[in-house]
Amino acid sequence: MTDRAPAGGAPLFEARGLGKTYGSGPTAVVALHDVSLTLATGEFVVILGPSGSGKSTLLNILGGLDAPSAGYVRFRDHVLTGAGERALTAYRREHVGFVFQFYNLIPSLTAEENVALVTGLAGDSPHRRGGSPRDAGAVRDAGPLPAVDALRLVGLEARAHAFPAELSGGEQQRVAIARAVAKDPDVLLCDEPTGALDCETGKLVLAALRRANRERGTTTVVITHNAGIAAMADRTLRMRGGAIVEDVRNPAPVDPQTLSW
Ligand SMILES: Nc1ncnc2c1ncn2[C@@H]1O[C@H](COP(=O)(O)OP(=O)(O)OP(=O)(O)O)[C@@H](O)[C@H]1O
Ligand SMILES: [Mg+2]
Numbered sequence: 244m245t246d247r248a249p250a251g252g253a254p255l256f257e258a259r260g261l262g263k264t265y266g267s268g269p270t271a272v273v274a275l276h277d278v279s280l281t282l283a284t285g286e287f288v289v290i291l292g293p294s295g296s297g298k299s300t301l302l303n304i305l306g307g308l309d310a311p312s313a314g315y316v317r318f319r320d321h322v323l324t325g326a327g328e329r330a331l332t333a334y335r336r337e338h339v340g341f342v343f344q345f346y347n348l349i350p351s352l353t354a355e356e357n358v359a360l361v362t363g364l365a366g367d368s369p370h371r372r373g374g375s376p377r378d379a380g381a382v383r384d385a386g387p388l389p390a391v392d393a394l395r396l397v398g399l400e401a402r403a404h405a406f407p408a409e410l411s412g413g414e415q416q417r418v419a420i421a422r423a424v425a426k427d428p429d430v431l432l433c434d435e436p437t438g439a440l441d442c443e444t445g446k447l448v449l450a451a452l453r454r455a456n457r458e459r460g461t462t463t464v465v466i467t468h469n470a471g472i473a474a475m476a477d478r479t480l481r482m483r484g485g486a487i488v489e490d491v492r493n494p495a496p497v498d499p500q501t502l503s504w
Pocket of ligand 1: 265266272273274292293294295296297298299300301
């Protein structure tokens, strides 16, 4: 399908003709076919689509976890396609936060320590902070967040000293979001972040994502099977058979607390 120009914000990602085929010969699986997409800085984007439609494959390519078999993808002025493993590792470390369905917290560390672990790794490299100004128009409050501030953003400052086993699933997922947000990524890529949670808990998690998006200007992409979540997004992409078959802007995103699914 034809790509739409973003409504606001400078383009963060430009993908053109992305394809991904796993394997070869008669058993080859086409996971993505001719996907072109522009994501604007600051957008909150929801990706819907049936199982196997290519959602995770697309997210992983944007996040530099996987490479396409065809086409190209650019993050600002960095062409990710064909970048070596070292360059992709640096890209992920400096620019991308990931949130997955299962929270992957370290059980022997408290919430605060889990978050602080990642801030320490992200650092404040001159490569990242120097020179080019942040994109105009985004409400970015640049720089890594102290772990306690990141936990406050997700409403968990009071549980900073709790261990993962002492937290509910939704609280653990909010710690995982705090961890992803603490390093101040340019983009937060979330693959079914509410997949393991009930609706009420899921809403708290979505509210935390929305807050990071609105208060920090973090471009956010959320894969979900819950079509109801689209109501809080600025934009919804629907995938089928490895292609984007629908791309809809939402002029009036709702508060996540009002969602139901
Ligand atoms: N590593 C792999 N090797 C082979 N095939 C793969 C691999 N990863 C994904 N696929 C295939 O590519 C297609 C797209 O997979 P993808 O994980 O992107 O789907 P998805 O939309 O995220 O689905 P779900 O909602 O179930 O997570 C599927 O047919 C899947 O089986
Ligand atoms: Mg998936």
